[in-house]
Amino acid sequence: MTEQNISLTIDGQAVTVPKETTILEAARSVGIDIPTLCWAENLTPVNVCRLCVVEADNSKALVPACSRACDAGSNIETNNERVTKNRRMVLELLDSANDLSQSEELQDLMANYEADSSRYSDNLAAHDEPKVEDDLFIRAYDRCVLCYKCVQACGEEAQFTFAIAIANRGFDARVSTEHDIPLPESACVYCGNCIGVCPTNALQFKTEFDLRSAANWRPEDQEVTETICSYCGVGCTLELHTQDNEIVKVTSPADHSVTSGHLCVKGRFGWEYVQAPVYRPPSAIQTDAAVDD
Amino acid sequence: MPDLKYTLSEPDEEEKRLVQALTQNAQVPIRGDRVAFGGVRRAKNLRNLLLPGLHALQNAKGWISPGGLNHLAETLRVPAAEAFGVASFYDLFTLEEPAYAGPLHHVCVDPSCGVAGAEARIKALQAQGKAVHEGPCLGQCDRAPAYFVQARSSEPVDMTALDNSKQAFDTSLSGKLLRRFGKVDPSDLRSYLDNGGYRAFETALSIGGAAVISRITEAGLTGRGGAAFPTGVKWNAVAAHEAYEKHIVVNADESEPGTFKDRMILEMDPFALIEAMTIAAVSTGSTKGWIYVRGEYATAERRLQSALNEVQRSGLLGHNIRGTDHSFDIQIRQGAGAYICGEETALFNSIEGFRGEPRSKPPFPTESGLFRSPTIVNNPETLINVLEILEAGVDEFRASGTNDSPGTKLFCVSGDIGTPGLYEAEFGTPLRRLLEAADIPAEEVYAVLLGGAAGRFLNSSAIDMPLSFEGAKAYNATLGSGAVMVFSNRVDLTKVVTRLGKFFKDESCGQCVPCRVGTQRQHEVLLQIGDSTPTRRQRDLLDDLSIVMGDASICGLGHTAASAVQSAIDQGLIWSET
Ligand SMILES: Cc1cc2nc3c(=O)[nH]c(=O)nc-3n(C[C@H](O)[C@H](O)[C@H](O)COP(=O)(O)O)c2cc1C
Ligand code: SF4
Ligand code: SF4
Numbered sequence: 004m005t006e007q008n009i010s011l012t013i014d015g016q017a018v019t020v021p022k023e024t025t026i027l028e029a030a031r032s033v034g035i036d037i038p039t040l041c042w043a044e045n046l047t048p049v050n051v052c053r054l055c056v057v058e059a060d061n062s063k064a065l066v067p068a069c070s071r072a073c074d075a076g077s078n079i080e081t082n083n084e085r086v087t088k089n090r091r092m093v094l095e096l097l098d099s100a101n102d103l104s105q106s107e108e109l110q111d112l113m114a115n116y117e118a119d120s121s122r123y124s125d126n127l128a129a130h131d132e133p134k135v136e137d138d139l140f141i142r143a144y145d146r147c148v149l150c151y152k153c154v155q156a157c158g159e160e161a162q163f164t165f166a167i168a169i170a171n172r173g174f175d176a177r178v179s180t181e182h183d184i185p186l187p188e189s190a191c192v193y194c195g196n197c198i199g200v201c202p203t204n205a206l207q208f209k210t211e212f213d214l215r216s217a218a219n220w221r222p223e224d225q226e227v228t229e230t231i232c233s234y235c236g237v238g239c240t241l242e243l244h245t246q247d248n249e250i251v252k253v254t255s256p257a258d259h260s261v262t263s264g265h266l267c268v269k270g271r272f273g274w275e276y277v278q279a280p281v282y283r284p285p286s287a288i289q290t291d292a293a294v295d296d
Numbered sequence: 297m298p299d300l301k302y303t304l305s306e307p308d309e310e311e312k313r314l315v316q317a318l319t320q321n322a323q324v325p326i327r328g329d330r331v332a333f334g335g336v337r338r339a340k341n342l343r344n345l346l347l348p349g350l351h352a353l354q355n356a357k358g359w360i361s362p363g364g365l366n367h368l369a370e371t372l373r374v375p376a377a378e379a380f381g382v383a384s385f386y387d388l389f390t391l392e393e394p395a396y397a398g399p400l401h402h403v404c405v406d407p408s409c410g411v412a413g414a415e416a417r418i419k420a421l422q423a424q425g426k427a428v429h430e431g432p433c434l435g436q437c438d439r440a441p442a443y444f445v446q447a448r449s450s451e452p453v454d455m456t457a458l459d460n461s462k463q464a465f466d467t468s469l470s471g472k473l474l475r476r477f478g479k480v481d482p483s484d485l486r487s488y489l490d491n492g493g494y495r496a497f498e499t500a501l502s503i504g505g506a507a508v509i510s511r512i513t514e515a516g517l518t519g520r521g522g523a524a525f526p527t528g529v530k531w532n533a534v535a536a537h538e539a540y541e542k543h544i545v546v547n548a549d550e551s552e553p554g555t556f557k558d559r560m561i562l563e564m565d566p567f568a569l570i571e572a573m574t575i576a577a578v579s580t581g582s583t584k585g586w587i588y589v590r591g592e593y594a595t596a597e598r599r600l601q602s603a604l605n606e607v608q609r610s611g612l613l614g615h616n617i618r619g620t621d622h623s624f625d626i627q628i629r630q631g632a633g634a635y636i637c638g639e640e641t642a643l644f645n646s647i648e649g650f651r652g653e654p655r656s657k658p659p660f661p662t663e664s665g666l667f668r669s670p671t672i673v674n675n676p677e678t679l680i681n682v683l684e685i686l687e688a689g690v691d692e693f694r695a696s697g698t699n700d701s702p703g704t705k706l707f708c709v710s711g712d713i714g715t716p717g718l719y720e721a722e723f724g725t726p727l728r729r730l731l732e733a734a735d736i737p738a739e740e741v742y743a744v745l746l747g748g749a750a751g752r753f754l755n756s757s758a759i760d761m762p763l764s765f766e767g768a769k770a771y772n773a774t775l776g777s778g779a780v781m782v783f784s785n786r787v788d789l790t791k792v793v794t795r796l797g798k799f800f801k802d803e804s805c806g807q808c809v810p811c812r813v814g815t816q817r818q819h820e821v822l823l824q825i826g827d828s829t830p831t832r833r834q835r836d837l838l839d840d841l842s843i844v845m846g847d848a849s850i851c852g853l854g855h856t857a858a859s860a861v862q863s864a865i866d867q868g869l870i871w872s873e874t
């Protein structure tokens with residue numbers, strides 16, 4: 004092995020890791036967990052949420068564990084009072100600006116860090132009505148925490164379609180198509196990879212959206228079945244989420260060697276035939292009229 | 297290269313012509329010695345023309361139409377959504393057809409203009425039926441209340457607002473950096489050469505790059521853009537790189553409220569800046585120069601462009617300068633209304649045609665800067681100091697100022713008392729003497745905002761503070777960009793502080809949570825409190841916001857977004873008791 008190793012201290016523990024290892028990876032390698040939001044194992048870190056900040060003795064400000072490489076000899080504290088306070092504030096700020104109710108992970112973190120966003124005025128970043136523009140998925144940007152994951156997945160990190168980007172600036176920044184045109188008019192190819200990476204459920208299957216609207220979304224009653232996509236020879240693993248024996252959404256594991264969690268429109272959305280209400284053998288389809296009745 | 301999809305919006309003939317003019321002659325050097333002349337590779341390498349292209353479209357019509365944006369994006373092979381994301385980042389670009397005819401008047405409502413009657417100016421302009429946009433400091437605090445006319449090219453411009461012939465500068469305390477101001481004709485290279493121009497360049501060529509850098513290091517020159525980073529260290533790091541392409545970038549995006557020194561350098565002494573850049577280039581083996589000028593600096597940009605044309609014609613730039621084996625050329629880029637683009641890595645993104653969002657550091661610019669190549673970024677004032685060091689020598693340079701802050705500094709004095717203007721003083725000069733030179737009686741001083749919006753307030757007890765890096769530090773302040781805004785007790789300081797809160801919320805790039813949401817919340821709390829005494833809860837919230845923005849933000853904007861507010865409270869300048 005030609006790789007150089009470096010040693011540092013994390014929460015009092017001596018850790019030795021290969022050079023270029025991030026603080027997050029190093030910490031996790033010795034069982035220390037650091038919360039993340041904008042980081043994902045299948046995307047390049049953008050280090051924008053700042054939930055993963057830790058204290059490093061060679062930096063005045065806190066540093067993002069998800070992207071900062073370990074420095075030899077440095078001393079990292081991942082959970083002291085200063086770090087905790089900053090994480091609590093980040094969570095409060097997020098909760099003050101967004102509807103986080105559909106992110107279980109963030110709800111848990113807020114409880115753990117005792118975040119209290121009731122002291123902020125009630126000014127959501129996005130009062131935007133959910134964008135329901137097609138039958139496949141919806142975009143509800145009042146839940147969007149601007150983690151950039153969907154933009155990355157749509158662009159250079161997976162899909163190379165570039166249908167969405169960040170527009171505007173500051174508190175008005177939004178994920179948007181050009182001139183905010185509806186998705187069906189944009190470059191979108193409906194791969195659904197953006198849905199797959201969204202941590203707050205801002206992007207969700209229309210099936211889920213409809214079930215939630217009807218107060219009938221019951222994750223506790225859902226089953227997940229793994230299968231291989233039957234459309235082509237690539238062999239993507241699909242996870243079919245079913246409720247009442249109907250498919251309600253399709254995902255793929257982020258750590259899967261073939262997909263890295265990403266699919267195409269067929270695997271992601273092309274399952275309606277599975278639960279088509281009536282099966283007609285080809286011989287039954289004789290005329291247009293026969294199909295229409 | 298992916299297959300990009302665009303909408304069917306069509307450009308009109310004028311927009312087509314503008315985009316064609318932009319791209320047809322552009323040569324695209326790429327890594328290695330090859331030059332790409334055609335195809336997708338060429339288009340992709342033209343992305344840095346996105347910002348100039350947006351300017352061209354905006355100037356022609358007063359807004360950027362969907363058809364125009366579509367065509368520009370497609371020509372440069374920039375995804376449509378990304379082009380929209382870039383255009384919507386900047387204040388000076390309009391993406392919907394404006395409801396008004398004629399130019400847009402940007403009126404500064406930041407502190408010095410606020411106290412000098414910005415509101416009355418807005419009313420007067422509106423009474424004349426003019427379209428008005430209330431915006432941040434325009435770098436004309438010496439002629440507050442200031443405004444800037446953003447015209448469409450087809451319309452006549454009201455030149456009175458652009459008349460910069462009356463420049464206020466003062467050399468009574470020291471006259472080194474300002475010595476060419478008013479003496480050298482900024483439109484005439486001959487006049488610059490007759491007044492000692494390019495002597496420092498001759499010296500640099502004769503002693504060689506390594507010696508230039510060691511002199512700068514010995515002279516103790518530090519950056520004047522706000523961070524006071526040692527200039528010699530930067531130059532050395534870039535000189536040490538063997539990269540094929542290295543850049544010299546001048547950061548003339550000056551948008552720190554209260555700061556106008558760089559504008560005056562560009563307007564009054566543009567040749568000096570070009571000479572100093574050329575010295576940086578030949579001393580570090582860099583071949584590409586960029587000057588990023590604030591979009592609102594119309595006169596400065598015009599004068600700089602004409603100076604640059606003259607120097608290019610004279611052979612002091614270009615291929616094999618003056619028969620040496622050094623080659624260096626310079627391009628000007630105009631910003632488009634975004635304070636954050638003064639942050640060096642945001643500036644790189646802006647030039648490259650991306651949103652002006654700061655990058656994560658490390659890597660630092662000297663390793664991976666513009667187009668990911670080793671890059672020197674310097675402030676204009678930092679660079680003209682290099683001429684002083686090479687001409688007068690290290691000892692003479694260090695004879696001014698203090699041991700820890702050698703040399704002289706430009707101070708931009710403005711506010712509601714005295715004579716606003718640009719003042720040059722030796723480091724270590726007591727604040728009191730600077731104020732005297734600006735006709736500000738010490739007993740009238742209630743508060744001083746040192747270093748602009750990112751700086752800190754001082755109360756009148758700091759009047760004898762020495763104006764040096766270490767002197768300011770002893771008062772828990774920073775000289776920052778050299779902005780000195782002085783307020784009497786006739787000024788409603790709560791209003792000033794609240795306005796600073798708005799400045800940060802308006803200028804945050806929005807990338808990271810602490811600053812995107814924190815600046816918004818800070819401004820809301822300030823508005824809520826107004827003139828009354830804050831409750832414990834409000835005060836705690838302000839303090840907590842200050843902590844998270846200072847500790848957890850990505851860049852200096854977030855890090856300093858609470859410092860003026862907090863210092864005004866700490867110094868007892870606002871609210872009776874908290
Ligand atoms: C929000 C922000 C705005 C800045 N604006 C400017 C600016 O307008 N001009 C400038 O020279 N430096 C500005 N800087 C500092 C630059 O990042 C950089 O440090 C500087 O240009 C380096 O030049 P110097 O070493 O010559 O000072 C800004 C920094 C931040 C964080
Ligand atoms: S569905 Fe695919 S193409 Fe469409 S926006 Fe999402 S990631 Fe981009
Ligand atoms: S929509 Fe989801 S994935 Fe996209 S930026 Fe917002 S929170 Fe992140």
Ligand code: SF4
Binds near residue numbers: 653807808809851855
């Ligand atoms: S601190 Fe503010 S300006 Fe800087 S990167 Fe974060 S959001 Fe952008």
Ligand code: FES
Binds near residue numbers: 038055056
């Ligand atoms: S997870 Fe590190 S900054 Fe978001």
Ligand code: FES
Binds near residue numbers: 406436437440
């Ligand atoms: S121009 Fe108005 S404060 Fe600077």
